[in-house]
Amino acid sequence: MMNSSYSGKDDLSIWRDFISGNQSALSFIYFKYAKYLLSYGYKICRDKELVEDKVQDLFVQLWARHDRLGETDSIKFYLFRSLRRKLAESVKVDKLRYAVGLEVIDQFSGPFENQLIEIETRSERKKLVEQLLAHLNDNQRDILHLKYTVGLSNHEIADILCMEHQSVKNAVFRSITKIRKFLEKHQISLSTLTKIG
Amino acid sequence: MPASFEFIEELVCDDRFCKYVLNPDGETVDYWNEFRKNNPDREEEIREARQLVLLLGNENDAEDRDTLNKTEQIWQKIQSDIDRNNDTNPKKGSRNELLFFSLKVAAVFLVMFLISFLVVDIQPGVDEQQIGKTENYFQRVTKYGQKASFYLPDGSYVNLNAGSSLYYYVCNECNTRELILEGEAFFDVKRDTEKPFIVKTNNLSATVLGTSFNIKAYPEEDKTEVALVTGKVSVVGEKATPAVLTPNEMATYQHGGLNTTISGFDIEEITGWKDKILVFEDVSFEELTATLSRWYGVEFIISDSARNIQRFKTRKDYKGKYNNKSLETVLEAIGFSYDFDYEIKDKKVWIR
Numbered sequence: 001m002m003n004s005s006y007s008g009k010d011d012l013s014i015w016r017d018f019i020s021g022n023q024s025a026l027s028f029i030y031f032k033y034a035k036y037l038l039s040y041g042y043k044i045c046r047d048k049e050l051v052e053d054k055v056q057d058l059f060v061q062l063w064a065r066h067d068r069l070g071e072t073d074s075i076k077f078y079l080f081r082s083l084r085r086k087l088a089e090s091v092k093v094d095k096l097r098y099a100v101g102l103e104v105i106d107q108f109s110g111p112f113e114n115q116l117i118e119i120e121t122r123s124e125r126k127k128l129v130e131q132l133l134a135h136l137n138d139n140q141r142d143i144l145h146l147k148y149t150v151g152l153s154n155h156e157i158a159d160i161l162c163m164e165h166q167s168v169k170n171a172v173f174r175s176i177t178k179i180r181k182f183l184e185k186h187q188i189s190l191s192t193l194t195k196i197g
Numbered sequence: 198m199p200a201s202f203e204f205i206e207e208l209v210c211d212d213r214f215c216k217y218v219l220n221p222d223g224e225t226v227d228y229w230n231e232f233r234k235n236n237p238d239r240e241e242e243i244r245e246a247r248q249l250v251l252l253l254g255n256e257n258d259a260e261d262r263d264t265l266n267k268t269e270q271i272w273q274k275i276q277s278d279i280d281r282n283n284d285t286n287p288k289k290g291s292r293n294e295l296l297f298f299s300l301k302v303a304a305v306f307l308v309m310f311l312i313s314f315l316v317v318d319i320q321p322g323v324d325e326q327q328i329g330k331t332e333n334y335f336q337r338v339t340k341y342g343q344k345a346s347f348y349l350p351d352g353s354y355v356n357l358n359a360g361s362s363l364y365y366y367v368c369n370e371c372n373t374r375e376l377i378l379e380g381e382a383f384f385d386v387k388r389d390t391e392k393p394f395i396v397k398t399n400n401l402s403a404t405v406l407g408t409s410f411n412i413k414a415y416p417e418e419d420k421t422e423v424a425l426v427t428g429k430v431s432v433v434g435e436k437a438t439p440a441v442l443t444p445n446e447m448a449t450y451q452h453g454g455l456n457t458t459i460s461g462f463d464i465e466e467i468t469g470w471k472d473k474i475l476v477f478e479d480v481s482f483e484e485l486t487a488t489l490s491r492w493y494g495v496e497f498i499i500s501d502s503a504r505n506i507q508r509f510k511t512r513k514d515y516k517g518k519y520n521n522k523s524l525e526t527v528l529e530a531i532g533f534s535y536d537f538d539y540e541i542k543d544k545k546v547w548i549r
Contacts, residue, residue, distance in 0.1 A: 023279075024346055024354075030275070031348045034268045035259040042258070056271050060278045129252065148254035151219050153212040172210045173203070176249065180205065190248035 012073045019069050026063055029075055034059075036076075036150060037083050043145065044096045045087050054086040077156045080146065084160050098142040128188070132179050140175045143168055204239070208246035218250040265350055265367040269335050338362040339380070342494020346471070349374075352387035353394065356471035360415070360491040381413040383471050386428075400452050401434040410442075411468050417487065423448045424467045432457060465518070473521040481513045485531065493524045495541070499548045503537060 006014050006028040018025035034055060041051035058079065062069075072078045087096055133141050139161075146157045154172070158165040183190065208214045217225045233243065258264055337357060339345050345357045350367050351374055357363055361380020374394045386394045388407025396403045398414035400421050408428020414421040423432050424447040433439045434450035440457040442448055447462040466476040475492060477485060486497040503509060515534065519527050528539050528546065540547045 024348070027272075027348045030272060031268070031350060031352065034271065035264050038264050038267055038271075039258040039261070042264075052267060052271055056274050056278070059275045060282070063275075063279050064282060125252075125255070129255075144253055147215065148219070148250060149259075151215070151254070154210070155212075169210055173206050176206045176209045177203075179249070179253075190245060190252060 010073075011075045012071065015072055015075055019066050019071075021066060023063075026059070026066075029079075030059055033076060033079050037079060040080065040145060040150065041083060041087065044084075044098050044142065045091065046099065047091070050090060051087070054083060054090070058082050058086060074152075074156065076150065077152055077160075080150060080152065081156075081160045097138040098145065099138070132182060135178055135182060136175050140171050143171050144175055147172060204242050205246045205249070208243065209249050214246065215250055215254075218247050219254050260369050262367065262369050265369060269350060269367050273335075335366065336362060336364045340494060341491050344471070349376075351389065351392075351394075354385040354387075356383040358382060358413075358470050358491070359494070378412060378414055380415055381411070381470070383409070383411045383468055385409040401432060401437075401450050401457075403430050403432050405430045413467075415487075415491075419452050421450045421452065422467075423450075424462050426464065426468065469518075475517075475519040475522070475527065477515050477517045479513060480515050482509045482515070482535065485515055489524070489527065489546075494544065495524065496545050497548065498545055503548050508535060 006017075006025065014025055014028060018029060037055050037058075038051060041055065042048055045051050062082075084096070133144070136144070142161065143157055146152045146160065147154070152160070154168045155165055157163075158168045161168070213225060213228065216222070217229045233240065337345060337347065337355075339357050339359055339361050341360045344359055346355065347357075348354055349365055353374075355363065358381035361378070361382060363380075363382060364377040366375065372392060374389070374392050375397065376395070377397050379398065382396075384394070384396065384405075386405055386407050386409065390406050394405050394407075396412055398412065398421055399416060400414070401423070403410070403412060403423050405428060408430055409426045410428070410430050411424045411426070412422070413424075421434070423430065423442065425442040425444055427444055429441065429443065431439055431441045432448045432450070434454070434457050436453065436455055437450060437457045438455075440448050440459060442459065445461055445464075446459055447467065449458045449460065451458075463476075463478060465474060466478045469476045470492075475488070477488070480488075486499075489495070490497055499509075512535075515531070517527075517530060517534075519530075524541065524546075528541075532539055538549050540549075
């Protein structure tokens with residue numbers, strides 16, 4: 001009884017605890033995923049307050065219906081799909097576009113051109129990734145975020161974005177080819193990039 | 198996995214490979230170890246694919262301070278929504294009632310918001326520089342008769358005993374995780390060796406990396422107790438030399454004293470409260486009533502004649518254990534031991 005912590009438990013058992021009415025399971029799920037839901041929401045929807053309202057609604061409703069929910073072994077997938085649906089109900093679907101800050105692109109059209117640059121800090125790496133993403137389209141950025149930052153599978157992403165599974169794979173494939181070409185052109189070595197903490 | 202010149206793309210696209218890099222489990226690791234053993238000529242490509250996944254997975258704003266702050270604010274709203282739903286069924290209310298109710302809730306929030314500034318400002322024993330910006334501070338308060346348990350943003354778990362308040366802040370760039378406690382709490386701290394977890398009370402501070410421990414620091418008591426269950430904790434009383442506890446040791450700091458006493462403790466006596474077990478071990482009548490008034494949210498009114506009875510003044514040997522019992526049951530037992538009559542009326546206990 002000493003340890004009430006859920007860290008290390010799998011999604012299925014945390015979810016079961018939650019649907020049986022345990023409020024600390026709700027709190028655990030919230031603090032584990034809310035920040036990722038917010039940061040994803042901000043990327044696909046310009047109305048920040050709307051995103052925050054929807055995240056709030058999502059968890060309030062989740063709790064209100066906890067005894068009527070089925071099982072899931074991927075809480076993450078469940079939450080991201082719900083948030084995306086909620087946002088799509090409030091704005092036109094075509095407005096949910098994965099944006100990259102425009103000023104970032106302008107700022108960095110210079111330094112990355114035709115010169116070997118040293119990427120040594122976290123913020124430089126962050127800017128590089130933003131620059132890489134700027135070379136992709138909205139849909140590709142959306143997919144890469146869900147795939148690598150959130151960690152969802154291709155099938156889950158296809159479900160969330162209402163796409164064919166094969167189209168998701170193709171989009172990832174094309175994005176990676178583009179990114180590799182960019183890195184090669186600018187002679188940016190990945191091994192130094194990923195060592196930065 | 199077909200061999201092709203696009204092998205790196207194949208890997209970066211593959212769900213199982215991403216899992217291997219970002220969030221591996223035993224099965225995934227076994228699979229890829231086997232794959233690498235059978236395809237030693239693929240090592241270079243696997244390395245590049247891995248670095249691509251790491252690069253793309255690394256960048257996100259989820260840990261930004263603004264996001265974490267918002268997360269905390271939204272959680273407070275969710276909790277009040279949930280509490281409200283428990284109290285009333287919103288479907289029954291008319292629109293006007295709902296609007297009126299929303300305004301009331303908004304007013305309560307405004308008052309709480311203003312109070313939170315006051316409370317943080319007058320918080321004794323803690324200076325502004327020590328705790329950094331007040332704007333990132335959050336608080337959890339339990340009334341008498343009420344307990345709470347919740348996760349902190351860093352994943353640590355807290356049980357907060359009755360009549361206590363815990364202040365904490367959300368700051369990702371800070372080198373420490375600092376909290377201010379008044380009252381009693383049990384912490385199950387998420388391990389993070391880079392960021393020590395520091396609990397400050399009026400009279401001492403306890404620093405840990407990852408552990409579980411109980412700390413009791415009610416302002417009306419003249420001592421502060423830190424009891425360690427697992428891990429390691431260092432305790433510094435305001436005037437005392439630092440003490441380091443190992444599991445099953447408890448530090449007692451008598452306020453104003455120069456020493457911290459270290460002793461063993463009974464785990465149920467110290468941490469039983471979080472499982473609703475009320476334990477008394479050699480306590481005085483004064484301690485007994487103080488604990489009961491916090492636990493049940495009542496006030497004790499002791500008649501002068503009772504107060505002067507010697508056994509109320511001198512006895513320090515009361516023992517008892519109550520597993521989720523009503524106040525009446527507990528008072529019956531204590532009343533039998535001390536030989537007193539009592540009456541409960543309007544959250545007040547009269548002892549004659």
